[in-house]
Amino acid sequence: MRSLTVAIAALLASAALFASESALAQERTVKITGFGAKSGVVRVFGVNSEAALKAAAEEINNAGGVTLGDGTKAKIVIEFLDDRCNAEEGISVIRRIASTDAFVAVGPTCSNVAESLFGILQKKVGDSSDSGLQFPIIADVAAKGGLAKISEWAFRNVPSEFEMYKSLFAWLKTQHPDLKTIYGGVEKDFAHSNATFGVMKEQAALNGFQLVGQSEWLLADTTFSTQVREMKRADADIVAISAHPFTTCGVLKEMERQSVKPKLLIGLTSSSSIETLQGCAKQAEGIIIPTSFAPVTPEAKMAAERVAKFGGSADLHSAAAYEIMFILKDVIEAQKIMAKPDTVAADRVKMREGLAALKETKGLLGKVRRTPDREAIKPFLYVHAKDGSWQVLYNPAS
Amino acid sequence: MDFYLGLAQIIGIHTLLGLSAYCVLLTGQVSLAQAGFFAIGAYVAAMLTVLAEWPLIAALLAAALIAGTVACAVGFPALRVKGLMLVVATIAFGEAVRLFFFNFDYQVTKGNIRVGPLGGEGFRQIRYFPEHGWSTLEVVLFVWTVVTLIMVALWWMDQSRAGAVLRAVGEDEVAAQSTGINITAVKVSAMTVGGVIAGAGGGIFAHYTTHIEHGQFGVVLATFAIAYPILGGLSNVFGTLLAVLFIQGFLIEGLRFLGDWRNLLFGALILLAMNIRPRGLLDAGAIAALRHLTYRKEATGA
Amino acid sequence: MELLDLIDTVQSIADGVLFGATYAMLGIGFTLVFGVMHKINLAYAAASIGAAYASLLILAGVNAPAAVVFLLAALAGGVLGGIVYVVCFRFIPLANPLATLMSTVGLLLLIDEIIVHETQGVPLAYPALFSDVIVRVGPFGLRGDLMFVFALGCISMVVLLLLLYRTKLGLATRAVSQQPTAAQLCGISVDRVNGLTFVVTGVVGGVAGAMTGAAIGMLSPLLSLPLTVKGLIVTVIGGLGSIPGAIIAGLLVGGFENVFQFFRGVSERDLYVMLLLFAFLVFRPGGMFQPSSARD
Numbered sequence: 001m002r003s004l005t006v007a008i009a010a011l012l013a014s015a016a017l018f019a020s021e022s023a024l025a026q027e028r029t030v031k032i033t034g035f036g037a038k039s040g041v042v043r044v045f046g047v048n049s050e051a052a053l054k055a056a057a058e059e060i061n062n063a064g065g066v067t068l069g070d071g072t073k074a075k076i077v078i079e080f081l082d083d084r085c086n087a088e089e090g091i092s093v094i095r096r097i098a099s100t101d102a103f104v105a106v107g108p109t110c111s112n113v114a115e116s117l118f119g120i121l122q123k124k125v126g127d128s129s130d131s132g133l134q135f136p137i138i139a140d141v142a143a144k145g146g147l148a149k150i151s152e153w154a155f156r157n158v159p160s161e162f163e164m165y166k167s168l169f170a171w172l173k174t175q176h177p178d179l180k181t182i183y184g185g186v187e188k189d190f191a192h193s194n195a196t197f198g199v200m201k202e203q204a205a206l207n208g209f210q211l212v213g214q215s216e217w218l219l220a221d222t223t224f225s226t227q228v229r230e231m232k233r234a235d236a237d238i239v240a241i242s243a244h245p246f247t248t249c250g251v252l253k254e255m256e257r258q259s260v261k262p263k264l265l266i267g268l269t270s271s272s273s274i275e276t277l278q279g280c281a282k283q284a285e286g287i288i289i290p291t292s293f294a295p296v297t298p299e300a301k302m303a304a305e306r307v308a309k310f311g312g313s314a315d316l317h318s319a320a321a322y323e324i325m326f327i328l329k330d331v332i333e334a335q336k337i338m339a340k341p342d343t344v345a346a347d348r349v350k351m352r353e354g355l356a357a358l359k360e361t362k363g364l365l366g367k368v369r370r371t372p373d374r375e376a377i378k379p380f381l382y383v384h385a386k387d388g389s390w391q392v393l394y395n396p397a398s
Numbered sequence: 399m400d401f402y403l404g405l406a407q408i409i410g411i412h413t414l415l416g417l418s419a420y421c422v423l424l425t426g427q428v429s430l431a432q433a434g435f436f437a438i439g440a441y442v443a444a445m446l447t448v449l450a451e452w453p454l455i456a457a458l459l460a461a462a463l464i465a466g467t468v469a470c471a472v473g474f475p476a477l478r479v480k481g482l483m484l485v486v487a488t489i490a491f492g493e494a495v496r497l498f499f500f501n502f503d504y505q506v507t508k509g510n511i512r513v514g515p516l517g518g519e520g521f522r523q524i525r526y527f528p529e530h531g532w533s534t535l536e537v538v539l540f541v542w543t544v545v546t547l548i549m550v551a552l553w554w555m556d557q558s559r560a561g562a563v564l565r566a567v568g569e570d571e572v573a574a575q576s577t578g579i580n581i582t583a584v585k586v587s588a589m590t591v592g593g594v595i596a597g598a599g600g601g602i603f604a605h606y607t608t609h610i611e612h613g614q615f616g617v618v619l620a621t622f623a624i625a626y627p628i629l630g631g632l633s634n635v636f637g638t639l640l641a642v643l644f645i646q647g648f649l650i651e652g653l654r655f656l657g658d659w660r661n662l663l664f665g666a667l668i669l670l671a672m673n674i675r676p677r678g679l680l681d682a683g684a685i686a687a688l689r690h691l692t693y694r695k696e697a698t699g700a
Numbered sequence: 701m702e703l704l705d706l707i708d709t710v711q712s713i714a715d716g717v718l719f720g721a722t723y724a725m726l727g728i729g730f731t732l733v734f735g736v737m738h739k740i741n742l743a744y745a746a747a748s749i750g751a752a753y754a755s756l757l758i759l760a761g762v763n764a765p766a767a768v769v770f771l772l773a774a775l776a777g778g779v780l781g782g783i784v785y786v787v788c789f790r791f792i793p794l795a796n797p798l799a800t801l802m803s804t805v806g807l808l809l810l811i812d813e814i815i816v817h818e819t820q821g822v823p824l825a826y827p828a829l830f831s832d833v834i835v836r837v838g839p840f841g842l843r844g845d846l847m848f849v850f851a852l853g854c855i856s857m858v859v860l861l862l863l864l865y866r867t868k869l870g871l872a873t874r875a876v877s878q879q880p881t882a883a884q885l886c887g888i889s890v891d892r893v894n895g896l897t898f899v900v901t902g903v904v905g906g907v908a909g910a911m912t913g914a915a916i917g918m919l920s921p922l923l924s925l926p927l928t929v930k931g932l933i934v935t936v937i938g939g940l941g942s943i944p945g946a947i948i949a950g951l952l953v954g955g956f957e958n959v960f961q962f963f964r965g966v967s968e969r970d971l972y973v974m975l976l977l978f979a980f981l982v983f984r985p986g987g988m989f990q991p992s993s994a995r996d
Contacts, residue, residue, distance in 0.1 A: 039661040039813060041922050043821035081654065084661070087607045087614065088408055092401070092651060099401040112611055115522050119608030122528065132528035133400075150523070188967055189500060189613070191519045216966045220926050222916045225715035226962055229708055246823045246920045253917045257834070257843070279823045279918050428801070475978075479985055482734055482940065486932045487981050493929065494974040501967050517967075617925055621805055628802045662817065665810030669787060669803050676792045676799035 028074035030066060030339045032057070032328060033097045034321065035090070036109035036141060038082035041246075044275070045109045045141055049321040050080040051312025052140075052303075053106060056325030059306060066329045069336035076325070083108055087116035094120075098135045103337060103347035105137050106324050109317075111144035111192055118150035125152045125352065134345075136352040138328075140321035143270070145195045148374040155355045155374045157320045157327065159292035161196050161269060162203075164380045167396055168290045169200075169207040171382070172238075172264070179263055183236035184214040185227065185251055187243040193219075196268055197242035204240065212236050221247055224254040232260045240266040241287075245273065249280035256283050264288065272383055272390055273315045281388040292378040293319035293364060294392050300364040319364050320378075327361045366397055403534040407606055409646050410541035414599030415619075416626025416638040417548060421592040423627050424561075425585050426568035428481075431472060431488035432623040434495035435465040435593040437615035439600025441499060441515060444524045444610060448513055449506050454526055454605070458544075462597035469593020473586035492620045500612040520611025524604050541602055548595055552635045564588060568632075596623075629671060631678025633685055640679050644671075707839050712962045713955050718846035720954020722915045724853045725908035726927060727934035727946035728860065732901045734932075735941025736864070737877045737894070739789060740800065743807040745927040747784055747902065748909030750811045751777035752919055755910060756824055766827040766914070773910035774903050780811075781902015785895045794880065808924065815921045823920040826913035849911045853950075856904055857943045863900065873897045933973070937980050939987025949988060 034053045038046035057076040060066060065073040081097070083090040090113035097105045108114050122132035138155040139147070145161065148154045172179070182204045187193035201211055213234040215227035228251060231239060239255075239262040241248050248271050255261075265287040267276075272289040293316040295301040303322050304314040312318055331354035332339075337347045361368045366379040381395040415436055422429040439461040446457035472491055479487050505514035515521040527537055555561050566574040567584045575581050604610045622645070630641030649667060653660040675681065726745060733741045755772035788803040833844025864870035872893045875883040880890055912927065913919045930953065938949030953973065960972040980987065 038658060039816060041816070041821040041920065043816050047820055082657070082660070087609065089650065091607065092404060092408065095401040095404040096651075096654075099399065112520070112609070112613065115520065115609035115611075116607045119523060119525060120528065123525070129531050130528050131531045131533050132525075189518050191611075194518055218966055218970075220922045221966070222912075222923070223715070223719045223958075225719075226712045226958055227966075229711065233704070233708070246918065246922060249823065249825075249918055250916060257831075258841075275822045279825050423798075428798070475982060479981055482740055482932075483936055483981065483985060485740065486936045487978070489929060489932065490974040490977045494971055497968070497971040497974070501971075617929060625802060625805065628798045632798075658817065661813045662810065665806045665808070665813060668806030669810065670806075672799045672803035672806060673787075673791050676796040 028068065028072055028339070029077045030068070030074045030332070031077045031079055031100075031102065032325070033079045033081060033100075033102055033105050034140075035081040035083050035093045035097070035105060035107035037085035037113075038080070039084045042085050042109055044273075045317055046080070046082060048307070048312035048315065048318035049107070049109065049140055050078070051310035052307045052314065052318035052321040053078045053080065053325055054310045055303070055306035055312075056322045058310075060325060060329055067333050069338040074339065076329075083110075083113055085110040085113060087113050090114075090117050091120060094133070094135065094137065098133060101339070101341050101344050103136070103339070103344060104328060104351045105135070106140055106321060106328075107137070107142075108139065109141045111142045111147065114139055114142035114144070114147050114154075115150070118147055118154040121151035121153040123151050135348055136355060138324055138355065140324055141317040144192045145199075152356070152374070153352055157324050157361075157368070157376045157378075159269065159316060159320075159378045159380060160375065161199050163377055164269065164290035164292070165196075165199050165203045166206075167380070168266070168288070168382060169203045169209065171394065171396065172288075173207045173209070176264065179237040180208075180210055181212045181234075181236040182209040182238040182240060183212055183231050183234045183262070185231065185239065185241040185243065186214060186216055187219045187247055188216045190219045190244065192270070193242045193244065193268060197240075200240050200242055200266070204238075209238065217243070217247055217251070219244065219247060222250065224251045225258070227251065228254040228258050228260055231255070232258055236262060238262055238264040238266060241271075242268045243271070244268065245271050245275035245279055248276060249283065252280050252283035252287075269316060273317075274313060277385065277388055277390070281385065284385045286384055286386070288382055288384045288393060289390075290380050290382050291390075292316045292380045294381055294383055294390065296381065296392055296395060297365055303364050323361065323363050323368070327355070327358070330361070331355055331358070400534050403538045405647065405651060406538045407534075407541050409642050410538070410545045411599055411603050411606060412622070412626065412642045412646055413545050413639050414548065414595055414602070415623045416630070416642055417552060417635065418592040418594075418596035418599065419623040420627035420632070420635065420638050421552070421564075421588050421595065423624065423632055424564045424568050425588045426571070427476065427585060427589070428485050428624060429476070429488045429589070429592065430485055430617070430620040430624060431469075431491045431495075432592060432596045433615045433617075433620035434492040435469050435596035436600035436603065436619065436623070437495050437499060437610075437612075438468055439465045439597030440604035440610050440615070441502075441521065441600075442597070443601030444521055444604040445504070445514065447526045447605070448521075448524055449504075449508075458598055458601040461601040462594045465597025465600065466590050466594035469596075470586060470590040472593075473589035474582075476589060477582060477585055489617060489620065492615070492617065496612045496615050499615070515610075518612065520609055521604075522609045524608045524610065526605050528608075537606075544598060544602065548598070549635050549639070556635065625668070627678075629668065629678060631675075631680040631682075631684070633678070633682045634680055637678050637680035644679065709962060711840050712958045714840060714842060716958025717951045717955040718843055718850065719915065719958075720951040721846050721850035721853055722908070722912045722950075723930055723934050723954055724947040724950025725849060725856065725911050726905075726931045727938060727950045728853065728856055728943055729901050729904040729908055730931040730935040731938060731941055731943060731946040732860065732897075732904070734935055735939070736873065737897060737901075740797065741784065741788070741804050742801065742928060743784055743788065743804040743811060744901075744905055745931050746808040746811040746924040747780045748777060748905035749912070749919065749921075749924050749927065750815060750909070751780050751902070751906035752826065752909035752913045753815050753819070753824070754780070755906075756826065756919070757818060764827075766829045769827050770829075770907065770910045770914075773913075774906040777906015777909065778899045778903040781898040781900070781905065782895060784902065785898035789894065789898075790891060808928070812921055812924055819921075821921055823918045823922075826910075826917060826919050828914035828917060831914070831917070846915060849915060850951075852907065852911065853947055856907065857947060860900075860904070860943055869893070869896060869900075933977050935987075937977065937987055939989040942987065942989040945987055945989035 036046040186197040267289040335350040335354040369377040443461035446452040630637030754776035830844040938945030
């Protein structure tokens with residue numbers, strides 16, 4: 001009798017186990033690898049991107065996951081690799097990812113890594129004489145102008161600084177018709193700052209502002225007295241600084257020291273982050289920066305909370321990573337990607353086709369247009385530093 | 399597979415960088431200028447293949463030669479300073495080279511785009527390998543042929559009188575001079591050979607990364623260059639190879655699974671390695687032990 | 701040249717020389733380590749910046765007066781100096797200078813990574829003393845906080861020279877660096893003396909790091925490598941082992957930097973600084989003040 005009870009219990013237990021196992025067997029996972037800089041001065045970007053990718057993945061998984069080509073639902077698993085903002089390591093990382101079953105990778109953080117990575121990709125799809133890597137990469141942070149042009153396997157979801165500054169200067173002209181002159185400052189040895197400065201100058205001129213001079217410095221510079229004195233002599237109405245938080249704060253502090261108070265201050269997109277506020281909130285008061293992210297829409301607010309849960313903060317860079325997860329989900333489902341070990345090559349081609357075919361994607365601030373050379377035109381707004389935080393100054397979309 | 403082949407390429411390129419510093423370290427000169435010669439090799443080779451459309455081997459030879467000539471020119475003033483002063487002088491030279499390329503613009507229109515080095519933006523689209531359809535395996539074989547040739551040459555030199563002369567100068571200059579060795583010739587030749595090797599390595603590096611810019615050739619790369627021979631041990635060329643394998647293969651790629659800890663361990667492990675084996679991983683003691691083992695095996699075998 | 705241009709040039713030079721006071725402070729420590737102790741410690745600048753970071757992180761948001769932060773930085777510098785000695789020099793035989801070079805490089809990388817991990821690489825604001833004081837001399841304005849740094853540098857020089865030449869520790873340090881074996885025969889504990897000297901230079905480094913942070917207004921992990929290179933240049937130009945040389949060389953380098961920048965722009969500035977160094981190495985390899993005791 002007793003042995004019978006034990007036998008029935010064992011049978012029930014194994015039946016339950018079998019049932020749960022088969023339930024587990026139904027659950028497939030798709031691994032998506034992000035990569036970026038998690039060491040050095042730019043570590044915060046990698047940390048934020050990783051948090052954003054994981055937050056987005058969790059949201060997708062909670063809603064049931066992504067539907068694969070054969071109808072099964074799969075959960076997304078995020079892995080994040082560190083390329084240390086180094087081109088050689090970036091190449092190693094992408095080769096490592098490409099040697100697995102992955103069919104897409106999200107990254108890198110640094111523009112110089114992106115240059116090398118996009119350079120090793122096959123330039124034109126279908127060119128059999130080109131032995132470049134055939135693997136789609138979609139960049140979340142690397143913002144130097146024109147990178148996706150390098151290869152048809154390269155995609156980016158970064159804001160178009162051309163559009164943002166064009167709109168900003170036009171708007172400023174309408175808001176402040178009395179302001180005539182502008183003075184620029186630029187970090188000469190940082191490709192991104194340098195390129196954006198060119199955009200700033202061009203757009204300022206096109207909107208009727210007169211460029212009365214520019215000052216230059218290097219990204220690790222620590223003293224700006226000569227540059228700020230030149231700025232003081234020029235006595236322009238507007239000062240535009242195309243530099244990252246460290247030197248932006250250095251210049252702003254020197255401006256305070258020399259009592260240089262322009263009527264308007266404009267900054268670089270990347271400086272609209274907590275770094276600037278942590279370094280020089282008082283001196284940065286009032287600086288206007290166009291950005292492609294601020295928690296102004298319900299989606300954006302939710303995203304900001306979710307990313308914070310994963311230990312990162314949502315800014316224009318990590319928001320791009322967050323959006324990318326949803327773009328990838330849509331492409332996986334639209335292209336019916338199978339995500340099986342024997343469909344890897346086909347999946348990569350499908351992913352590339354899918355990304356290239358997109359005309360429009362969902363952004364956290366609204367619809368994002370995609371261009372034929374695989375870049376993004378994102379909705380943007382202007383923020384300004386006020387009372388130690390970034391607040392929305394004006395939303396062109398409203 | 400591609401991943402391991404890619405890793406082999408990196409190890410090959412860094413071995414060349416390490417060997418260039420090895421040559422110079424043998425004569426007792428701590429040169430942090432190898433990154434500068436590496437940069438010269440990179441830019442020259444890239445400009446020749448992209449702008450002048452030279453074949454790769456010719457471009458690499460030219461790059462190595464030009465880097466070697468610059469190294470020779472650096473070798474003479476380097477004679478006047480010793481020890482820490484040489485370290486500082488070579489750092490300054492390396493930085494000067496880097497700053498030169500930071501300010502260097504030379505663009506040419508090809509088709510409908512402008513190509514060539516553009517100052518701070520760097521030099522992009524050095525796509526000789528993919529454009530000529532080289533597979534990863536072919537590139538690995540090419541890189542390692544160059545590395546092997548140079549390693550064999552250096553090893554052979556080590557076994558010959560030239561090696562003894564170099565090491566003699568490195569150990570004790572005064573004693574070496576009193577036996578009639580021409581210190582100037584030895585030190586300058588070592589610097590020149592180091593420059594040639596670094597130039598070749600730089601040329602291959604440019605084609606590997608497809609994009610070069612001044613920031614890649616700074617003090618960090620120069621430090622890696624001398625780290626390899628010091629960590630590996632100066633008794634043997636294979637020490638440098640072992641150190642490159644240790645740093646690039648183990649510390650950078652192998653420890654990747656540790657995530658954030660990898661970067662902390664990087665410095666810590668170098669520290670540990672230097673404390674435990676101050677003469678390098680493959681120092682004279684280790685080589686003697688290895689030799690003893692092989693001889694003992696032979697003895698018992700016979 | 702217009703009067704305004706002339707005033708601007710002089711002001712630029714003055715600003716450069718004053719900022720050079722921070723290089724001078726760093727150079728003092730460098731020249732002690734490299735010149736007096738004959739040890740190549742490439743982790744020195746990183747440890748100094750690390751000490752400044754430590755002073756901020758220990759206080760962790762507490763709004764302490766600047767002087768307290770500087771004091772903490774000095775203490776942290778001392779501790780770090782001791783750590784540098786134990787980890788990089790204590791266990792490596794003297795006959796292996798290359799190994800100690802490499803071990804300090806390893807420590808430099810480690811300190812940088814620890815800083816990056818603790819702060820996510822984000823620059824931190826650093827408190828300053830006298831930051832809003834501008835001394836007006838005619839049409840020129842001189843930064844008060846930098847003059848304070850210069851004063852501190854001079855005080856450190858006096859204290860250190862007293863330490864080196866008037867105390868037993870200083871005597872022992874000089875003995876150990878000149879003739880370690882003979883010093884041991886005289887009963888001097890080489891390890892203890894070296895360790896203590898590293899702690900002292902660490903304190904100097906901590907103050908230098910704090911002053912640099914105060915002068916810039918911020919700390920960033922970006923600083924360690926450029927400061928290492930500058931510190932080395934200042935040490936070589938000033939003469940290895942000469943503390944007054946380090947101060948003057950620091951001011952000189954600061955001044956020349958601004959001169960080069962004023963006339964040739966920021967892209968070529970550092971190139972000319974390198975050329976200045978080469979000029980010194982060619983025409984005066986001993987530096988400006990080559991002390992008779994220090995020979996390399």
